[in-house]
Amino acid sequence: MHYVVRMLQEKDTLVCNAMAIDINKIRAQFPILDSVIHGKPLAYFDNAATTHKPERVVNKVNEVYYTLNSNIHRGVHYLSNQATLAYEEARNKVQHFLNASQSYEVIFTSGATAAINLLATSFGDTYIEEDDEIIVSTMEHHSNIVPWQMMCKRKKAVLKVIPINEKGELDLEAFEAHLSDKTKLVAVTYVSNALGTENPIPEIIKRTHQNNSLIMVDASQAVQHLKVDVQELDVDFLVFSGHKIYGPTGTGALYGKEKYLNEMEPWQGGGEMIKSVTFEETTYNELPFKFEAGTPNIAGAIGLGEAIDFVSEVGIENIAEYEHELLTYATEKLNTIDGMRIFGTSEHKSSVISFLVKEIHPFDMGTMLDKMGLAVRTGHHCAQPIMDYFGIPGTLRASFAVYNTKEEIDRLVEGIAKVAMLFG
Amino acid sequence: MTIKEIQEEIVEEFTSFDEWMDKYAYLIELGNDLEPFDNQYRLDQNLLDGCQSKVWLHAWEEDGKIYYMGDSDAIIVKGIVALMIRALSGQTPDDILNNELSFVDEIGLKEHLSPTRSNGLVAMIKQMRLFALAFKAKQA
């Protein structure tokens, strides 16, 4: 698909752009984009950390509190039923968005981190024995490293790490070499939050399954940028955070194939997740409730459903195409700056550019850009192993969402050039 | 000069800048001009790791006065370190402990010293005072 975009771009960027996305209409839905920061209009490039929320999502959350508020799944009264319906409707939206075959294969969590911790604990308790192996990669976010380390420590299992190459791509030969009959799970990211690399996930899933192992994909940086179809991928588990896809904070989901979710031990115990409780024995509720102990983020989940409607109405393919255009444009422009070093130079990238200019410290550059109303991320991006690999303390990161524009990118490039000059 | 006088001098210097850009250019200059940090003191115990940037701080006493040597990997932070050292180095422990660093606020750098900024500066100021406190305790 990316090749198609590139060809279109060479011909006529504007037409390609206008066909898919009405940028003014989109921006109008995000009031925060009109902010003035240090006297300058905001240009927000920290979307990989969190995206802004369209008005309809905020309104939806408000509406839940104003008109629907009730606890779910446990009341006979009207409001409780309405709230339950709305919450389960949100689950259906996530199901259809990911093309899961059953809605109960979608477990609501407070985010990707909670989803991975849930999986690491439940998967570990159910399937992992001493000396079993879990494979992660160097480019994982800390939240897809630490829960597995903790589980491996508990279970005396072994964590294997797929290295990356100088372009910031997974070393697939090393991945092959790691696969063995001890491999119980491969847990890798779809898109790197620190480099933007889009990994060949379909291929990795295929290889994992040929090896009779299971796979979890961290789609935290993928679902908002590209089409993710869990059935087509045949992925066993997949996680994402709602706040990175225009939804409320404190929302997210774990997708899991029914078979494994049924087999796995629950994670947290409490209300909702039980069928019956005595002091002798507790039997667990069915899916998905077995994994949703306690009162969930009801308004948040319903808000996430609304965010998914927003994405679906714009069209994930249109978003992918438009953002790819932004990425290509920004990469070209940034590369005209003297001393520009981009980390993550794979052909297959999505919406993230990580960079340094000369020897300028990211904190210095980030501080100066902020003064110009340009919001970028600085630091190690919760991915220290990547920074260690490149031998740098951190980078600056510009990450794009559907509401960013080429004009904003021009401002960013000008700003960076200005700061670079100041530092000599 | 007293700490108060030095602070007034710094504020005076900064009032000549209308543009934030000039202010930061000056901070960068101060950072570049800061006396080099003696590498024998670049030790873990002298490192204030702020996650976003690092600050090194070494202190010693001479004739009842405290002297500081500092560094940072980020040049803007280093410029602010230079200002701190200018204000406090060569002063007595009592003066260091009894004077607020009001100039930071007055020249509009407060944002860099809020506890939510993980640049190591907040830890550095605390550490500068702790040194003063420790030398004072030793004198008593």
Ligand SMILES: Cc1ncc(COP(=O)(O)O)c(C=O)c1O
């Ligand atoms: C690739 C990736 N995985 C996981 C996470 C963790 O997401 P959250 O903090 O929302 O749980 C992030 C967030 O930055 C991420 O980028």
